[in-house]
Amino acid sequence: MDNYNDLIDMDDYTVPQWLEIIELAEKIKANPEEYGEKCKGKIMATLFYEPSTRTQMSFQAAMLRLGGSLIGFDNPSNSSVAKGENLKDTIKIVSTYSDILVMRHTQEGSAKAAALCADCHVINAGDGGHLHPTQTLTDLLTLKCELGRLDNLTVGLCGDLKYGRTVHSLVKALSCFPNNKFVLISTPALALPGYIKDVLKGRGAKFTEVNTIDEAIRNLDMLYMTRIQRERFESEEEYIKQSGVYCLTKAKMEYARKDMIVMHPLPRVDEIEVAVDDDPRAAYFRQANNGMYVRMALILYTLTKKPKVKPLLTGEIHNSVECTNPKCITQTEKYLPHSYINRGGILVCEYCDERILL
Numbered sequence: 001m002d003n004y005n006d007l008i009d010m011d012d013y014t015v016p017q018w019l020e021i022i023e024l025a026e027k028i029k030a031n032p033e034e035y036g037e038k039c040k041g042k043i044m045a046t047l048f049y050e051p052s053t054r055t056q057m058s059f060q061a062a063m064l065r066l067g068g069s070l071i072g073f074d075n076p077s078n079s080s081v082a083k084g085e086n087l088k089d090t091i092k093i094v095s096t097y098s099d100i101l102v103m104r105h106t107q108e109g110s111a112k113a114a115a116l117c118a119d120c121h122v123i124n125a126g127d128g129g130h131l132h133p134t135q136t137l138t139d140l141l142t143l144k145c146e147l148g149r150l151d152n153l154t155v156g157l158c159g160d161l162k163y164g165r166t167v168h169s170l171v172k173a174l175s176c177f178p179n180n181k182f183v184l185i186s187t188p189a190l191a192l193p194g195y196i197k198d199v200l201k202g203r204g205a206k207f208t209e210v211n212t213i214d215e216a217i218r219n220l221d222m223l224y225m226t227r228i229q230r231e232r233f234e235s236e237e238e239y240i241k242q243s244g245v246y247c248l249t250k251a252k253m254e255y256a257r258k259d260m261i262v263m264h265p266l267p268r269v270d271e272i273e274v275a276v277d278d279d280p281r282a283a284y285f286r287q288a289n290n291g292m293y294v295r296m297a298l299i300l301y302t303l304t305k306k307p308k309v310k311p312l313l314t315g316e317i318h319n320s321v322e323c324t325n326p327k328c329i330t331q332t333e334k335y336l337p338h339s340y341i342n343r344g345g346i347l348v349c350e351y352c353d354e355r356i357l358l
């Protein structure tokens with residue numbers, strides 16, 4: 001297993017490295033034509049096992065704007081996956097054709113699994129309801145551009161905090177900066193998972209949990225709205241119970257501070273009234289545009305930095321212990337070593353972060 005500059009989770013890079021990538025994105029944004037040849041001769045593969053508009057196209061546009069080329073699929077049924085090929089074989093082969101492999105997959109922990117088999121750098125473009133680090137880089141760049149800082153922020157996160165992978169990566173990242181406070185706005189059924197709350201507690205970051213936007217909106221620097229992740233629910237019935245609960249309206253925006261911004265990873269369904277788009281505090285379309293510049297910076301950074309020297313799996317191998325998360329990649333890719341981090345007697349799956357009670 002060789003080492004590469006993989007980005008599976010935000011903590012694959014240090015905070016100073018995130019800032020370096022964001023600063024590079026700002027430079028590119030100010031002067032994009034200077035970077036038009038930087039990736040000439042390089043190939044990026046985009047393997048999207050799940051639907052995507054922004055993430056996929058902004059990655060593709062980023063590589064094309066750097067002068068590189070693309071291969072890949074956005075519908076696995078057009079690839080050998082439809083013939084029953086496992087993840088390992090697909091990744092093994094495609095990674096020998098390319099310099100960077102960007103993957104979005106339905107299962108949690110799939111990006112780590114891909115990195116284990118790849119012969120090139122792997123970037124996680126979303127692994128089920130688990131993590132989405134490149135959206136977080138986009139969000140950090142947006143906060144820096146819009147508010148000028150990444151610390152001393154009161155951030156409200158609203159909607160599907162359970163399955164929203166963008167929320168998980170963002171909360172983990174923002175809790176690394178001093179004095180950031182979190183107001184978690186969700187129904188009890190869609191509350192932030194325990195493993196992310198543990199990260200907040202471990203870092204001493206303050207957070208409160210409330211049920212409504214109205215309780216939180218007055219004191220926020222940023223409100224992060226999210227879509228209820230229909231595709232991740234056990235049943236349509238469960239989804240219907242949670243859908244339509246939150247909607248940010250023009251009327252609610254009256255109560256927000258004049259300098260608060262609204263962010264959303266998009267796509268929007270019904271959680272932000274279209275009339276809010278005209279409010280200058282609505283930053284979500286600017287945020288989506290930042291995604292392309294941050295991905296240009298990330299591609300350049302990945303290809304030009306010396307590969308990191310770090311093992312991909314650091315846990316204890318217990319092949320007889322099955323991960324209890326039905327959405328974990330180890331459920332379907334049976335050849336993967338079952339690796340767990342031992343946290344005081346509790347085993348945590350190294351792919352999907354599920355806590356295993358023995």
Ligand code: NCD
Nearest residue numbers: 054055126166227265266267
């Ligand atoms: C998000 C995702 O795919 O997790 N979108 C994105 O990448 N910009 C959010 C979502 O699908 O709701």
